[in-house]
Amino acid sequence: MKSLEAIAVRVSTRTFDNRPLSQGEIEELKSLLDLAAASSGPFGHKIKLGLSLGSGEGKPARMGTYGLISGAQAFAAAAVAPGPGSMEDLGWILEGFVLGITALGWASCWIGGLFSRGAAAGVAGAAGGDLVPAVVALGRTAPRRSLADRIVGGAARARTRKPLKEIAFSMEAALPGPWLPVLEAVRIAPSASNKQPWRLVWHPETAVWTLFLDEDRAYNHALGAVRIQNIDLGIAMRHFALAASELGLPGAWREPETSFQTVLDFGSARGWKSAAFWK
Numbered sequence: 001m002k003s004l005e006a007i008a009v010r011v012s013t014r015t016f017d018n019r020p021l022s023q024g025e026i027e028e029l030k031s032l033l034d035l036a037a038a039s040s041g042p043f044g045h046k047i048k049l050g051l052s053l054g055s056g057e058g059k060p061a062r063m064g065t066y067g068l069i070s071g072a073q074a075f076a077a078a079a080v081a082p083g084p085g086s087m088e089d090l091g092w093i094l095e096g097f098v099l100g101i102t103a104l105g106w107a108s109c110w111i112g113g114l115f116s117r118g119a120a121a122g123v124a125g126a127a128g129g130d131l132v133p134a135v136v137a138l139g140r141t142a143p144r145r146s147l148a149d150r151i152v153g154g155a156a157r158a159r160t161r162k163p164l165k166e167i168a169f170s171m172e173a174a175l176p177g178p179w180l181p182v183l184e185a186v187r188i189a190p191s192a193s194n195k196q197p198w199r200l201v202w203h204p205e206t207a208v209w210t211l212f213l214d215e216d217r218a219y220n221h222a223l224g225a226v227r228i229q230n231i232d233l234g235i236a237m238r239h240f241a242l243a244a245s246e247l248g249l250p251g252a253w254r255e256p257e258t259s260f261q262t263v264l265d266f267g268s269a270r271g272w273k274s275a276a277f278w279k
């Protein structure tokens with residue numbers, strides 16, 4: 001399965017079938033997690049990743065998710081040293097892992113809200129001072145979703161997304177045609193509470209995309225030094241880059257520049273923060 005297909009089929013799964021994993025399945029998860037841990041994000045950070053498995057005897061993996069997740073065979077836990085771009089890089093790297101396992105038929109759910117950060121820190125091998133922003137529940141899908149799953153899925157309006165015109169803009173009238181599938185890959189990305197805080201603005205003369213954060217300030221500052229919506233940005237950046245590369249469109253993410261004042265003004269007039277640009 002290619003990236004665009006994995007992006008299209010990925011959904012948050014909160015009810016797993018609890019079937020014990022084979023050694024081969026465990027090795028598959030571990031090797032993809034090791035690959036992710038060896039990579040770095042566009043802002044240059046690496047993250048620490050660890051895997052917590054169930055007992056293999058009908059006892060699911062545990063991460064203090066209080067009934068939200070049932071029957072998960074494993075959790076991936078992530079830790080990162082704080083610093084500019086660290087949340088984005090965590091989103092980028094962990095979403096790369098999520099899409100990789102999605103392509104192999106695994107189900108998953110990002111969890112940045114309620115989980116045991118102490119347990120996750122241990123699993124990830126976090127050092128003192130590291131942040132433990134999120135875990136990902138992993139496993140095989142159960143045939144029927146649990147009640148908790150249906151309620152949370154409903155509350156976050158799972159799979160409903162803003163129309164493209166609310167997340168992507170052009171300094172000219174129309175969005176550039178070849179980029180529409182890339183924008184769609186961002187539009188269907190997962191985000192915390194499905195808030196979809198990413199905004200993209202196209203500058204036709206220079207063929208540069210600028211990425212902004214339309215932050216929900218209270219929400220994004222509710223978890224101490226963890227900025228959950230900056231993780232969303234990193235996830236969106238990964239979807240964008242994978243889609244562009246698969247479609248043969250050029251460019252890479254770079255740190256924001258100040259030369260496109262019209263674009264920056266467009267964003268700041270709407271209260272957005274510039275995060276990165278693609279050229």
Ligand SMILES: Cc1cc2nc3c(=O)[nH]c(=O)nc-3n(C[C@H](O)[C@H](O)[C@H](O)COP(=O)(O)O)c2cc1C
Pocket residue numbers: 010011012013014068109110111112113114134152156157158159188189190191192193194228231232235
């Ligand atoms: C950074 C991040 C944190 C999330 N935290 C939670 C969480 O704590 N609990 C939960 O049930 N879902 C969580 N989600 C899943 C989102 O609610 C879900 O991605 C969104 O509603 C879109 O649905 P979909 O993933 O099925 O497309 C999180 C997603 C992201 C990206």
